[in-house]
Amino acid sequence: MESARSLYKNDIDFAALALQSRDFAKYLNQTGQLDFTDPAAVRQLTTTLLQQDFHLKVEIPEDRLCPPVPIRLNYVLWLQGLLDSTAGGLHEGYDRDRDVIGLDIGTGCIGIYPLLGCATRPRWNFVATDIDSNNIRTSQHNVALNNLESRIQIIHSDPTGPLFPLEKLGRQTLDFTMCNPPFYASSDELKQSAQQKEQEPFSTCTGAAVEMVTRGGEVAFVKKMIDESLQLRDRIQWYTSMLGKLSSINVLVETLTKHGITNFAVTEFEQGSKTKRWAVAWSWGDRRPAMNIARGIPGCPKSLLPFPADYTFTLPPGTSIDAATATINAELSSLPWFWTWDQARSSGTGFAAENVWSRFARRKMKLAGEEGAAKLKVIPTQVVLGVRLQIRLVRGQKPDEKEVRVLVRWAQGTDTVLFESFCGMVKRKLESK
Numbered sequence: 291m292e293s294a295r296s297l298y299k300n301d302i303d304f305a306a307l308a309l310q311s312r313d314f315a316k317y318l319n320q321t322g323q324l325d326f327t328d329p330a331a332v333r334q335l336t337t338t339l340l341q342q343d344f345h346l347k348v349e350i351p352e353d354r355l356c357p358p359v360p361i362r363l364n365y366v367l368w369l370q371g372l373l374d375s376t377a378g379g380l381h382e383g384y385d386r387d388r389d390v391i392g393l394d395i396g397t398g399c400i401g402i403y404p405l406l407g408c409a410t411r412p413r414w415n416f417v418a419t420d421i422d423s424n425n426i427r428t429s430q431h432n433v434a435l436n437n438l439e440s441r442i443q444i445i446h447s448d449p450t451g452p453l454f455p456l457e458k459l460g461r462q463t464l465d466f467t468m469c470n471p472p473f474y475a476s477s478d479e480l481k482q483s484a485q486q487k488e489q490e491p492f493s494t495c496t497g498a499a500v501e502m503v504t505r506g507g508e509v510a511f512v513k514k515m516i517d518e519s520l521q522l523r524d525r526i527q528w529y530t531s532m533l534g535k536l537s538s539i540n541v542l543v544e545t546l547t548k549h550g551i552t553n554f555a556v557t558e559f560e561q562g563s564k565t566k567r568w569a570v571a572w573s574w575g576d577r578r579p580a581m582n583i584a585r586g587i588p589g590c591p592k593s594l595l596p597f598p599a600d601y602t603f604t605l606p607p608g609t610s611i612d613a614a615t616a617t618i619n620a621e622l623s624s625l626p627w628f629w630t631w632d633q634a635r636s637s638g639t640g641f642a643a644e645n646v647w648s649r650f651a652r653r654k655m656k657l658a659g660e661e662g663a664a665k666l667k668v669i670p671t672q673v674v675l676g677v678r679l680q681i682r683l684v685r686g687q688k689p690d691e692k693e694v695r696v697l698v699r700w701a702q703g704t705d706t707v708l709f710e711s712f713c714g715m716v717k718r719k720l721e722s723k
Contacts, residue, residue, distance in 0.1 A: 354399035376577035401429035419447035557586030626663035643670035676702025
């Protein structure tokens, strides 16, 4: 359901939604607006959006947190982009044949993340946990309402146990984990936060204490996730969590880098001018996510962002795109690594088991009598650098002027120096022609 990406780009049209749902229409006032201070109206909005846009039936209890659909969908879509851009191999993007299993920690009263994930990706499956018995009961009920018991498993977790109980779940590996931890460290902090707001909250909050408060707040919760990941490492490809405070990003990125985790991503979810949330993800693997996924916080200090995985440059005016593609394909085809070129898209993909492009590497191969070694026919088992390269025509500074732009994307690897070395070689080869 790729059309989900176009949902909620703008404010929700309540009048149009009311025409689709009589149950929702009765909550609109005479000006066609919704009273967000009315808990019943908020629950009905979530219920109607899930029904109309995702064909999901849910029943939301009155005494638990009612999740807003747009922000929750943003998280799911970001996760999809994270997995799609780090699938590895030749092709980047949504693989419709890929089976995915994710863990939702603290699934809440309706299990909204597993429901949205399954509704938008037919081969996604979930294990979801919660420490609250009422949330377990009601989320299991909502899974059953949608006949998704074969794809979503709801499990009661031990509040003193691990957040990633793979053995209890009967799983050796997971593709991802997701979480929306309680924001606040105490009930007093929750009350203080509400009192410090300059305006009344936009929407009523019906969350129970178990959903809003945890010892140490969200930072302590995600730090525990990081600590557990130090043991599990690549048994889970991507560890992720939503955050309610921008300040948490700073602390958590510092924690990741302290542990030597350099493959991470941060982003911002924004719904109109009223609600913002943030998210962090990290991986012990070497597949690098796309830039728009990994560096998604506008104006964020560079110190809090992962190393840029894209290197872009424009060739001198008058450069022929045909000449540029022929030059770079010939050069990269001559190296003893895995390289494939798509002429129709002017793009190529390469994987190297070692540095084979630098002057030093070429001299070393020449001395060893390995100069002109055959190109690899399969992707090496151990990859030190994986790249995707594309050459395209873009609009120039003058009217009707076209420029040749080169994009090198870091797809796999852990050594930033190797990536920079490769980019430098590509730039020199193309600009020398």
